[in-house]
Amino acid sequence: MNTDFINPFLESIINVLTTMAGTEAKPGRPFLKTEKSAKGDVTGIIGLMGEKAKGSLAITFTEPAILHIASKMLGEEIQQVDGSVADCVGEITNMVTGGAKKILSEKGYKFDMAIPAAIIGKHHIISHKTDGRIICIPFETPAGSFFVEVCFSE
Amino acid sequence: MNTDFINPFLESIINVLTTMAGTEAKPGRPFLKTEKSAKGDVTGIIGLMGEKAKGSLAITFTEPAILHIASKMLGEEIQQVDGSVADCVGEITNMVTGGAKKILSEKGYKFDMAIPAAIIGKHHIISHKTDGRIICIPFETPAGSFFVEVCFSE
Numbered sequence: 618m619n620t621d622f623i624n625p626f627l628e629s630i631i632n633v634l635t636t637m638a639g640t641e642a643k644p645g646r647p648f649l650k651t652e653k654s655a656k657g658d659v660t661g662i663i664g665l666m667g668e669k670a671k672g673s674l675a676i677t678f679t680e681p682a683i684l685h686i687a688s689k690m691l692g693e694e695i696q697q698v699d700g701s702v703a704d705c706v707g708e709i710t711n712m713v714t715g716g717a718k719k720i721l722s723e724k725g726y727k728f729d730m731a732i733p734a735a736i737i738g739k740h741h742i743i744s745h746k747t748d749g750r751i752i753c754i755p756f757e758t759p760a761g762s763f764f765v766e767v768c769f770s771e
Numbered sequence: 772m773n774t775d776f777i778n779p780f781l782e783s784i785i786n787v788l789t790t791m792a793g794t795e796a797k798p799g800r801p802f803l804k805t806e807k808s809a810k811g812d813v814t815g816i817i818g819l820m821g822e823k824a825k826g827s828l829a830i831t832f833t834e835p836a837i838l839h840i841a842s843k844m845l846g847e848e849i850q851q852v853d854g855s856v857a858d859c860v861g862e863i864t865n866m867v868t869g870g871a872k873k874i875l876s877e878k879g880y881k882f883d884m885a886i887p888a889a890i891i892g893k894h895h896i897i898s899h900k901t902d903g904r905i906i907c908i909p910f911e912t913p914a915g916s917f918f919v920e921v922c923f924s925e
Contacts, residue, residue, distance in 0.1 A: 656892075664818015664827065664885025671886050673818065700898070707900030731818025731885055732825050732924055738810075738895025744854070746861030746887045770886055 621724060623647055623752055626674070626767055629716030630756065633709055638689035642756045642763075650751035650766060656740040657764065659683045659698055661710030664731035665769070672728075672769035674714055675743045678706070678761075685760030703735035710735075713765075775878060777801055777906055780828070780921055783870030784910065787863055792843035796910045796917075804905035804920060810894040811918065813837045813852055815864030818885035819923070826882075826923035828868055829897045832860070832915075839914030857889035864889075867919075 627644050634640045657677030665672040678686070680698060687705040688695045695702060710733040718728060736743075745751050749770035756763050781798050788794045811831030819826040832840070834852060841859040842849045849856060864887040872882060890897075899905050903924035910917050 660890070662816060662888060664820070666818070666820050666883055666885050671884070673886055673888055675888065703898040704900070707898070711900070729820055730825070731820050732827055732922070733900045734816060734827055734829065735898040735900065736814070736890050736892075736895055737898065738890075738892040741890055741892025741895050744857040744861070744889040744891065746858070746865070746889065768886070 622721070622726065623754065623767065625717040625720035626713065626765055627754055628720065629713045630676070630765055632716060633712045634686065634758070637709070637712070638686045640686055640689055640758050642758050645755035645757065647752050647754045650753040656742050658737070658739055658741070659702060659706055660736040660741065660743055661706040661733050662736065662743065663710050663714050663733040665714070665728045666731070667726065667728035667769070670728070670769040670771045672747070672749070672767065673745055674710070675745070675766045676706070676710055676713065676763060677743060677766070678763040680739075680761075682758050682761035682763050685758065698737055703737060706735040707733045776875070776880065777908065777921065779871040779874035780867065780919055781908055782874065783867045784830070784919055786870060787866045788840065788912070791863070791866070792840045794840055794843055794912050796912050799909035799911065801906050801908045804907040810896050812891070812893055812895070813856060813860055814890040814895065814897055815860040815887050816890065816897065817864050817868050817887040819868070819882045820885070821880065821882035821923070824882070824923040824925045826901070826903070826921065827899055828864070829899070829920045830860070830864055830867065830917060831897060831920070832917040834915075836912050836915035836917050839912065852891055857891060860889040861887045
């Protein structure tokens with residue numbers, strides 16, 4: 618997986634959070650995910666399927682980050698993780714993947730998306746079952762951190 | 772979603788657990804998943820994509836149930852949820868979906884599978900983001916319960 622492939626996801630999440638939540642997300646350096654990976658409190662996950670490859674995308678938020686983002690998206694202060702937060706995470710996951718799909722399609726990488734699920738639970742870990750590499754991109758927002766993970770297996 | 776569609780998943784999980792883990796899983800009555808849903812400790816999730824519908828499948832285990840199943844699959848006593856348990860859950864999810872896919876394909880419902888992910892975290896909740904219905908099938912094993920959730924949106 619090269620930067621051609623990673624940058625559209627990076628670009629897409631920054632766009633979505635700016636547009637939907639007026640929140641600046643600052644990307645850190647992408648790294649290969651290893652066994653010991655970051656834990657998070659709320660995750661959006663979606664299956665990806667291309668002609669030659671299958672994969673998945675997960676966006677794992679810390680609680681402070683997603684409460685901030687959901688409050689901005691919904692225009693009211695959200696103080697705990699509930700169904701409305703799960704809805705926001707599903708929507709963000711869909712929009713980020715849709716945005717990346719559009720950019721990648723223009724570069725000749727075509728894939729389809731399944732439907733997203735949101736996972737809620739303090740300090741959970743996502744473990745992608747793939748022979749391929751898992752790229753993790755850390756992000757910082759003014760309210761806390763989140764991680765975008767993308768993997769494809771050919 | 773009718774029983775034509777649900778039964779293959781039910782049949783497939785029973786087969787997989789009998790074959791891979793010598794564990795009898797007894798299905799309860801399938802129900803429509805509502806907001807208040809069961810929590811679990813380890814989940815396998817996978818995206819599904821058909822010609823006319825998209826969906827996802829999640830299998831959520833309680834810790835005692837998955838420790839029992841993983842111990843039987845691996846042939847050694849597993850006392851805590853770790854990477855090897857995540858691998859078992861990924862494999863179960865893949866095999867259950869593959870089995871159901873085969874049965875459904877013979878009935879004329881064709882779909883492809885993305886790659887599975889395992890989620891580890893005490894008492895997490897899975898919230899599928901779909902306009903369609905979410906069918907939940909509860910199961911009991913001698914060691915504890917688990918839930919299979921299937922949803923498709925057209």
